Amino acid sequence: MPRKTTKKNKVTAKKTKVVVEPLLLQTIRGMKDVLPGEQLYWNKIRAVLDKSYPKYGFQRIDTPLVEYANLFVRSIGEGTDVIDKEMYKFSTKGRDRVALRPELTAGIARAYIQHGMNILPKPIKLFCIGPVYRYDRPQEGRYREHWQANFDIFGEKDAVMDAQLIQLAHSVLSSLGIKNVQFQVNSIGCSECRENYLDMLTAYFESKKRKLCKTCKARLKTNPLRILDCKEDKCVQVSTNAPQTVDHLCNDCRDHFKNLLEYLDELNLPYVINPQLVRGLDYYTKTVFEIWSLSDGSKKSLGGGGRYDGLIKNLGGEETPAIGFGLGLDRLVLEMKRIKAKSYEAPSPKIFIAQLGNLAKKKSLNLFAKMERNGILTAESFGRGSLKKQLRTANKLGVLITLIIGQKEALDDTVIIKNMITGTQEVVTQEKVVPSVKKMLKMKQMTIIKKKAKKK
């Protein structure tokens, strides 16, 4: 009976707790913890990025998570979903209208102008990594807080930059083990040729208005370019015969696109021209691209970007051609998991220290410090008393050697070195522990190498 009472008490106690603060123990919608088990992937991604950006001449920049809301409205554009429905906007105590950044480029562009980077030798290449925020409906691979890595190049209008950037993206993904990717590229032209094109496109869709879906009928007035991106069957059919941006570029834009394709061919990068690719940020000009994974049928892109030659000027800087792209890091993690890419293994200890008795515990603390000073990663379970328990733990950790100090060894200033594979053990003096362990580890490594060689 007492058992029943305790259970009941627990239940009521818990209920009270929940009533007080029901959502205290829950991440808020669309936000997630990155637990230790997943950190391996994140470490790998960060390591690859840190290694890659300097190789291509990029410099790291960090900008605030919070900016004036208008910065994003001005750069991304009113009427886009990112601005109209997905922005985390709020007022500060000082009544400033601010927003959590929905992407990284706007802040970087702002920093470029604010700090007068235009006087620096061009091109200026900036790398940024951090969380961005979009108030969207969450699902797998799509979070309200997610991480992006951004590469932006300012001050060079040549299409060779576009190509190099795509190559950089390819190289990063490849280093992560993500090889089955395809670049979707398109050119949406500059502001001049786009105006002409939009007129033509609107005229075309107007003539086929009846065959369009509801939302697309609305888009005809707000943003006809987006109809090309509609997934509805009937709209896709109409879109197939629609005039394509690529065919209606001005001379300058056409040359630019042609050059880009030549460079991509030269680099032998896996790309297809996707005339339907539009992208939802208004600042893009000329080149736009997305990176799709082909490992399964999903259409979720791993990243994307494009040229934004007008953005800096539009924000009040001097006319500056620019191009950039962002990678969705959460999606990279998903992709790495899906293809079971080798993650960065956390270094696992090869040595375990077991102790028995108070004096031995003191000695083993010192021994642990000694191992650490010698760069030998060591595990312990000092909190446990019994040797059996400690060896069990050592075994679970998969260590190669366990160092045992008992009462006797503590008094003699010796240590038992136990080979966990053969089970054999020997007693050595404290001074000889480190060299002996190092020697044994070397031998182990040799045998592992030999085994691997044999397999090959």
Added chain:
RNA sequence: GCGGCUAUCGUCCAAUGGUAGGACAUCGGUUUGUGGUACCGAGAACCUGGGUUCAAUUCCCAGUAGUCGCCCCA
């Protein structure tokens, strides 16, 4: 922002209109100073609120969250 599906120990999965069982994991034990296997044991859960009912974890509704599709994007 719209529509569908889902919600049980830390994890994965059961059962049930009368408050729940297993597996894995965790912790402890199988006599005192020796691991791996085996055996025994312990702790640990019905998302929240409302309704129907004598009684709801179970049925209904709402909320919340996750997931899928759309929209959009990374």
